[in-house]
Amino acid sequence: MTVTLGLDFGTNSVRAVLVRCETGEELGTAVVEYPHGQSGVILDPRDANLARQHPGDYSVTLVESVRAALAAARAADPGFEPAQVIGIGIDATGSSPIPVDAENMPLALQPEFAENPNAQCWLWKDHTAHEEAATITRLAREHRPGLVARCGNTYSSEWFWSKIWHCLRVDPGVFVAAHSWVELADYLPALLAGVSDPAAIVRGVCAAGHKALYADDWGGLPDQEFLALLDPRLAELRDRLFSQAYDASTCAGGLSPAFAEKLGLPAGIPITVGELDVHYGAIGSGIEEGVLVKVIGTSTCDCAVVRADRAMADIPGICGIVPGAILPGYFGIEAGQSAVGDIFRWWVEDVCHGDGSLHADLSAEAAALEPGASGLLALDWNNGNRTVLVDQRLTGLLVGQTLYTSRAEIYRALIEATAFGARMIIDRIVSHGVPVRRVVCAGGIAERNPLLLQIYADVLGVEMQVSRSAQSCALGAAITAAVIAGPARGGHPDHATAQRAMAGVKAESFLPDPDRHAVYDRLFALYGDLHDAFGGVRIVDLSRLMKELLAIKESTRI
């Protein structure tokens, strides 16, 4: 028996999963929440845009979760031994850059910066850099249109350069002290491999290509001349960062003796290049050409792949199309919604002041409603719009309320809004030649919300499947570890073989109902009007919108 370890560094916690290479069986799993902040996220009550993580949390929770997963595997299978672990795969959220010194030590771990959030990890959902993102977008459109065409023609406040530049402007002391900036997904393999020089870190093309404007065809990171338009100090930083990034066929190093001892694993076993969590999640969900993988959690990430030998043009509004970003040999295409589960949580907990049981009650009530029967329509922009508008400075909207509107109707309208947002994304990529024959979902929401999956099936008009594993990201990391370890050590020769052996979907799937799909077609047209009007796509005549919602509502009454 051979086993690989998948490590998934999420927004609130780390998951460690030990997986059998032959079958995909999950032998042991452990989840450990980051100790700092609110569920691991450091917030600022004066600035809702700020979201950081304490870099010290990663090594602590890494050791704790791996040891717990090993203990769980031993308890489940007395035949299991840590020596059977042949490789480690790692994914993390992103773009979550960390400022580090010349020894690859995060600045936040140094006494001088111990209390400074700007020296911590700038978590993906930090939006403090929205002004910098807008300026990068403007300058790139003017001077380097190719740069931003690759990422939907708009550079996001969530991404690498926006955050580093914002740090330079608001806290030059941190910027000057930072020898380099490292994506969390790259920092973690380097930490395990004992890499103490930022220039020696094996950087993943996934984060680099999607978030840092890296591409081989323009020589790596954006050129110094362009970066100097932002700030000469960014141009100067460029060459201290990295010149080459690698896909998931690459080994990032071997497990260092120090960490081998801490974890109780064999020293020297290979560690994969780090990818963004959802990209390994896509692999763990069985991504292939024609399959869209949706990882649905607090936010949503959509992944698709297209064979690298096809001609792929840029797709407006799509965050990234990066060769090798998900699967080696394929273009990786990433899109996403800035808030999905977060919106439901906001409604149930923050507005209705309920808990998990209210989620269940509202789901049951909402499930009894027919599409259109509430007369409500919402925009799913409570945390901005990542795709296809790429604009964090958009907000939520709800229309159609009467004096009889119930909280369950609003709950359903919010789910529907996220489904319409999902449809916007699929329509956009399909119209640019990316095939979508079925959708495989992963993530917490997909696991436990059949109402949402049925609504998505009815809105999208395609079959919705659910990844068999509850830990698809960690599983994808483990699958990749099996490929990196290779057949000689008991792993797999390539991703397709490894996915066939280790990944799969659940037997129960969700099929669209034609009648409900027809009603949702009408509602989606109105969603498109709101989307385009408030998103700045076009000026829309909205004078009939409320009346059309009422007409749909009345047509649902038999």
Added chain:
Amino acid sequence: MTVTLGLDFGTNSVRAVLVRCETGEELGTAVVEYPHGQSGVILDPRDANLARQHPGDYSVTLVESVRAALAAARAADPGFEPAQVIGIGIDATGSSPIPVDAENMPLALQPEFAENPNAQCWLWKDHTAHEEAATITRLAREHRPGLVARCGNTYSSEWFWSKIWHCLRVDPGVFVAAHSWVELADYLPALLAGVSDPAAIVRGVCAAGHKALYADDWGGLPDQEFLALLDPRLAELRDRLFSQAYDASTCAGGLSPAFAEKLGLPAGIPITVGELDVHYGAIGSGIEEGVLVKVIGTSTCDCAVVRADRAMADIPGICGIVPGAILPGYFGIEAGQSAVGDIFRWWVEDVCHGDGSLHADLSAEAAALEPGASGLLALDWNNGNRTVLVDQRLTGLLVGQTLYTSRAEIYRALIEATAFGARMIIDRIVSHGVPVRRVVCAGGIAERNPLLLQIYADVLGVEMQVSRSAQSCALGAAITAAVIAGPARGGHPDHATAQRAMAGVKAESFLPDPDRHAVYDRLFALYGDLHDAFGGVRIVDLSRLMKELLAIKESTRI
């Protein structure tokens, strides 16, 4: 000592108030809820537009409330005797027409129609006749533009002809059985005076002019030829209704011996012509030229008066400009918002599942917020828009939600939305020559919601005063009763004299803060954009709206 009795038939209950003619002192008050339906309103779970009242409730609650008020007055002042009551004033909601037989008996009181909601009183907020209203509007604009120009160029589903026509279409049996239709405000004085012939009822010009398209200058009700365009049976009905309507200087009859005995009051004392509740409420709040009276309750009615010898043009979107409708000798101008308190109640009770204490908690939290700080903006159209759009088929809207938006922020945004709606109305009438130097508020919400009054002062930029009486409508009816009784019986010679003696405002008023007013000017411009876009006034570029809300939010942070 002389005393008059004011009777106010509201949406949920009747109020009886005994008032001293010399001082306005309220000697005894009683409130009795209607027994049928939900708080007196009969609803249909299958049709949110339906709202009826059972006509049998009126005489029962009338007797009960008057006897209770008499008992309260006797308890408060041993010198009080029912023989000191020199007149009765009556107001009621409207347009609330009741189908009656040839003996003025409501059809709902007959066994054949006992369970038929169409035979009951069609309460003002019944919107089942929205299609008929739209057709009346269209036909009148085409064939009789003058008819609807007087009522804001749009005829409402809340009004007399829409409701009667809808009854004809959905329940011809009731229509055929109805010899006449009588406004509740006209039915009640006739009931007390023992009038048993619908043709002999003294009809008030207030309801007739504002709701039934009555005007002396076109010969009373709309002509038969026009009504025949709707339905020949409506043309036929016209001459069975009435040919003349009267202002508040008119006596509707003397108290019948039968009711004198039931109530314990002197037979033969004069009864005023019935007016709509808010119109007598305006009198009870001290209306005069330059004063806008806002009666703020579940919905809101705005009243203003302009001397009848001035030239008054029609005002687009204003429900009515009717000579004599409020004060004799003045144009009465009425506008209103379809839901105000109802929206707050919906939010607190139906969505947040709270009670009175949550109203207080949210008020306290909302009071601590600065204008614009939530980033939210709402439309106050949960029950349609009465003025200035005159469109019941509009619905609510909330924009600007993030993942951090609180229920108290939404509560405040809803109050602000009603304030913006109020400002739309004032801007419209002021721009058409109606002076508004101060605002006097009355009604339950004005009584107990200082937060709302401060927000209104800050949004409107004018001083907000509160009527001294908690029962302004009943007080205005009692004031009018004192005028009808006249000086010879111990009443007053005219309304101005009676108002000086009997009405007034509270010492505490609410003054606008210039800084908050400036922020609200910015928000009101955005409200205007939403209002015009969704209300069909003009096509609006909304692409900057969310960003402008964020900019205002950010500018409130010091």
